[in-house]
Amino acid sequence: MNDSRILEISDLKTYYYTSRGIVRAVDGITLDLKKGESLAIVGESGSGKSTLAFSIMRLLPDNARIVDGSIWLYPEKIDLVRLSNDEMRKVRGRRIGMVFQDPMTFLNPVMKVGDQIAEAIMYHHGCTQKVARKRAVELLERLRIPDASNVALRYPHQLSGGMKQRVIIAIAISCNPEILIADEPTTALDVTVQAEVLELLRGFIHELGMSLILVTHDLGIVAEICDKVAIMYAGKIVEIAETYSLYKSPKHPYTIGLLKAVPTVHKSSSEVGGIKGNPPDLVNPPAGCRFNPRCPYVFEKCLGEEPPLIRVNNDRAVACWLMM
Amino acid sequence: MGTHPLLKVENVKKYFPVGRAVFGRSKQYVKAVDDVSFTIDVGGSLGIVGESGSGKTTLAKVILRLLEPTSGKVYLDGVDLFSLNNKELRKLRPKMQMIFQDPMASLNPRRKIMHIIGQVFKTHTSIGDVEIRERVVDLLEKVGLTPPELFLDRYPHELSGGQRQRVCIARAIALNPKLLIADEPVSALDVSVRGQIVKLLLEIYEKHIDEIAYIVISHDIALIKSLCKDTLVMYLGRVVEKGEVRRIIEEPLHPYSQMLISSIPVPDPEIARNRKRIPIGGEIPSLINPPKGCYFHPRCPYVMDRCREKTPSLINVDDRLVSCYLYSE
Incomplete structure (x- = not known):
C-alpha cells in the first residue's frame, strides 16, 4: 500500500520571524498523499493552510523558514526541504504544479497569456517557441476556452476572472505534474464561474491521474471534489478523515462547529451555530490544546497538555482528549 | 403579517455614464440598476441575491440616496426620499441605516468605540454626555460585546473582525431605524465567526419586528x-425572479436562478455529488454593451428566438414573479 504514496510530510514546521515575535504558522504537520488522491486542507485565515502549501513548493517569503521536518517526494524519496534551489526548480512546475488564488497577481500583466503558458513549457521541455505556443493553444482548448488561438494573443487585463483562472490552471498543468496544489483556486470567482472551474479541475485530475492538494476555507467546495480532508486550526491538523465520514460524523469540536458555522441552502436558520470567540494569535498560542478557549467541551487536561493526532479508526485521525 | 408597506421602491434606475464625450453627454451608459420595483411591509425582510456586477449594492445605495438615482421613486413610511433636500434627508438618516461588508473600512481607525457610537447621538439627538454613555453601554451589551466597559476605550484595530462588525451593527441600530440594510454582512469575516453574526442579525431583526424593514x-x-x-x-x-427564498431554492424558475442554485457548493458530499447540474456555458456579458433582449440569453440553455429580441417583463407565475418567456404564452 505504501507504494502508492506520492508525497509524505513529516513533522513539518514553518515559522515566520516578525517584529512581533515568531509566528508558528505550520507547527508539526504530518500527512501523506497517495497517487491519484485528492486531499483538501481546510482552515480559516491564519490557520497555516497556505503556508503549508507554499512550504511544499518552497515558495516562502524571506522572513519565513522551514525549521524542521521533511517533505518526501516519491518514488525516489527525495526530501524537498533539503534540495538545492536549482534542484527544486526542476521539481516545481514539472512534478508539482500550483494554482494560485488571485489570477491577476500571478500573471504577468505585460505578457500575452499564450506566451506565459508557452514559457513554462519551453523551460521544462526545452522545445522551440513555435511548438510551445501550439501546445499552449491546445491546453486552452482543453480548458474549454472558446476561440483559444485568439485568447492566447491577449493580455491578462483583457480576460475575465474565470478566463484568467483557467490560464493559471493551464500553466500549472502544462508539464503534466504528478501533484497539483490549488490554493483557494476559486475564491476570487463568482459562484457560477466557480462551479465551472471546479468541474474542469475535477475532470483533469481524473483524466491525467494527478494527485490534488486543495487548500480552502470553503467546506462546500471540498465536498464536491476531494477524497480526504485535513482540518487545520492554528498551525496544527486537528482532524483528518475520508470526506464522506467527516461530513457525516465530525469528531473534533472545531470541525463540528465549523460545519455548523456556515448557512447552507439545505439547513434551516436555527441550525446555524458558530464557534464562540476568535482564532488565536499564533505568536502566543494558548497552552495545551490550541482550541481550548473556544471549545464547548473543554476540561482540565485540555488546558495543560496538547493532544496528539491519534488514529481512531481506519480512515480517521483526531487530535482531541475527548477521543482518548 | 404585513400591515402597510414601509418601503416602496418604484421603477428605480441608476445609469452610470462611461467614456468621455468632448461636447455634451456621453452616449454610453452602464445600466447598473435597471427598473427595479418592490415593497416591504413593516416586519418584512427581503434578500437581494446576485453575483458581482448584478447591481445589488448600487440598488441599496440608491435607496438610501448615498447615490443619486437616474429615475424612479422610493418611499419610506410614505415619505418620498428622492424629493428631499439635503437638510431634510439628513434628518431622516437615522431612520435608514446600512451595515457594510468590511467593518474595518467603515469604522474610523483613530476613534475609540465610545466615540464612534456616541457620535450618532451627538449628531442626531440632544441628549447629554452621561446619558450617551449609558446608551452606548446598552448597545454594546445588546450586540454581545460584554462587558461593555472593556470595549468603550478600545480602538477598532484592537478588536477582531467579528467584534468590529458588532460595533457596526450597534451603530446602525442606535437610533431605532425603520430600514436596515446589511450588505454582505459576513463575507469579510472568518468562517467560524460567521455563525455568531448571523445569529445576532436574526436576534436584532426579531426584536424590532414591529417597526423595521x-x-x-x-x-x-x-x-x-x-x-x-x-x-x-x-x-x-435587472430582477429576474422574486419570491420566497425557500421556494426559490427548492424550485427555481428562472434559468439563471437554476444555474445559480445548482452552482452553490453544498457542504455534504452525498448531496453535492448526486444532484442535478445545470450545464454552464458562455461568459457574463459586459454591462456597457449588454446583449439585446433578455440579458441572460447568451448563457441560457433554453434560449428561444424571442429571447434575443425583447426583454421579458416580470410576470406572476404561481407564488412568484419571473421574467422569462418560458413561463408566458
Whole structure:
C-alpha cells in the first residue's frame, strides 16, 4: 500500500520571524498523499493552510523558514526541504504544479497569456517557441476556452476572472505534474464561474491521474471534489478523515462547529451555530490544546497538555482528549 | 403579517455614464440598476441575491440616496426620499441605516468605540454626555460585546473582525431605524465567526419586528435564506425572479436562478455529488454593451428566438414573479 504514496510530510514546521515575535504558522504537520488522491486542507485565515502549501513548493517569503521536518517526494524519496534551489526548480512546475488564488497577481500583466503558458513549457521541455505556443493553444482548448488561438494573443487585463483562472490552471498543468496544489483556486470567482472551474479541475485530475492538494476555507467546495480532508486550526491538523465520514460524523469540536458555522441552502436558520470567540494569535498560542478557549467541551487536561493526532479508526485521525 | 408597506421602491434606475464625450453627454451608459420595483411591509425582510456586477449594492445605495438615482421613486413610511433636500434627508438618516461588508473600512481607525457610537447621538439627538454613555453601554451589551466597559476605550484595530462588525451593527441600530440594510454582512469575516453574526442579525431583526424593514444583500443565497423570508434574484441590473427564498431554492424558475442554485457548493458530499447540474456555458456579458433582449440569453440553455429580441417583463407565475418567456404564452 505504501507504494502508492506520492508525497509524505513529516513533522513539518514553518515559522515566520516578525517584529512581533515568531509566528508558528505550520507547527508539526504530518500527512501523506497517495497517487491519484485528492486531499483538501481546510482552515480559516491564519490557520497555516497556505503556508503549508507554499512550504511544499518552497515558495516562502524571506522572513519565513522551514525549521524542521521533511517533505518526501516519491518514488525516489527525495526530501524537498533539503534540495538545492536549482534542484527544486526542476521539481516545481514539472512534478508539482500550483494554482494560485488571485489570477491577476500571478500573471504577468505585460505578457500575452499564450506566451506565459508557452514559457513554462519551453523551460521544462526545452522545445522551440513555435511548438510551445501550439501546445499552449491546445491546453486552452482543453480548458474549454472558446476561440483559444485568439485568447492566447491577449493580455491578462483583457480576460475575465474565470478566463484568467483557467490560464493559471493551464500553466500549472502544462508539464503534466504528478501533484497539483490549488490554493483557494476559486475564491476570487463568482459562484457560477466557480462551479465551472471546479468541474474542469475535477475532470483533469481524473483524466491525467494527478494527485490534488486543495487548500480552502470553503467546506462546500471540498465536498464536491476531494477524497480526504485535513482540518487545520492554528498551525496544527486537528482532524483528518475520508470526506464522506467527516461530513457525516465530525469528531473534533472545531470541525463540528465549523460545519455548523456556515448557512447552507439545505439547513434551516436555527441550525446555524458558530464557534464562540476568535482564532488565536499564533505568536502566543494558548497552552495545551490550541482550541481550548473556544471549545464547548473543554476540561482540565485540555488546558495543560496538547493532544496528539491519534488514529481512531481506519480512515480517521483526531487530535482531541475527548477521543482518548 | 404585513400591515402597510414601509418601503416602496418604484421603477428605480441608476445609469452610470462611461467614456468621455468632448461636447455634451456621453452616449454610453452602464445600466447598473435597471427598473427595479418592490415593497416591504413593516416586519418584512427581503434578500437581494446576485453575483458581482448584478447591481445589488448600487440598488441599496440608491435607496438610501448615498447615490443619486437616474429615475424612479422610493418611499419610506410614505415619505418620498428622492424629493428631499439635503437638510431634510439628513434628518431622516437615522431612520435608514446600512451595515457594510468590511467593518474595518467603515469604522474610523483613530476613534475609540465610545466615540464612534456616541457620535450618532451627538449628531442626531440632544441628549447629554452621561446619558450617551449609558446608551452606548446598552448597545454594546445588546450586540454581545460584554462587558461593555472593556470595549468603550478600545480602538477598532484592537478588536477582531467579528467584534468590529458588532460595533457596526450597534451603530446602525442606535437610533431605532425603520430600514436596515446589511450588505454582505459576513463575507469579510472568518468562517467560524460567521455563525455568531448571523445569529445576532436574526436576534436584532426579531426584536424590532414591529417597526423595521430589513434588506440583506449577498451573493450567497444560503445566507439570505437564513436571514430573510423573500428575495430578489438580480442579474446584470435587472430582477429576474422574486419570491420566497425557500421556494426559490427548492424550485427555481428562472434559468439563471437554476444555474445559480445548482452552482452553490453544498457542504455534504452525498448531496453535492448526486444532484442535478445545470450545464454552464458562455461568459457574463459586459454591462456597457449588454446583449439585446433578455440579458441572460447568451448563457441560457433554453434560449428561444424571442429571447434575443425583447426583454421579458416580470410576470406572476404561481407564488412568484419571473421574467422569462418560458413561463408566458
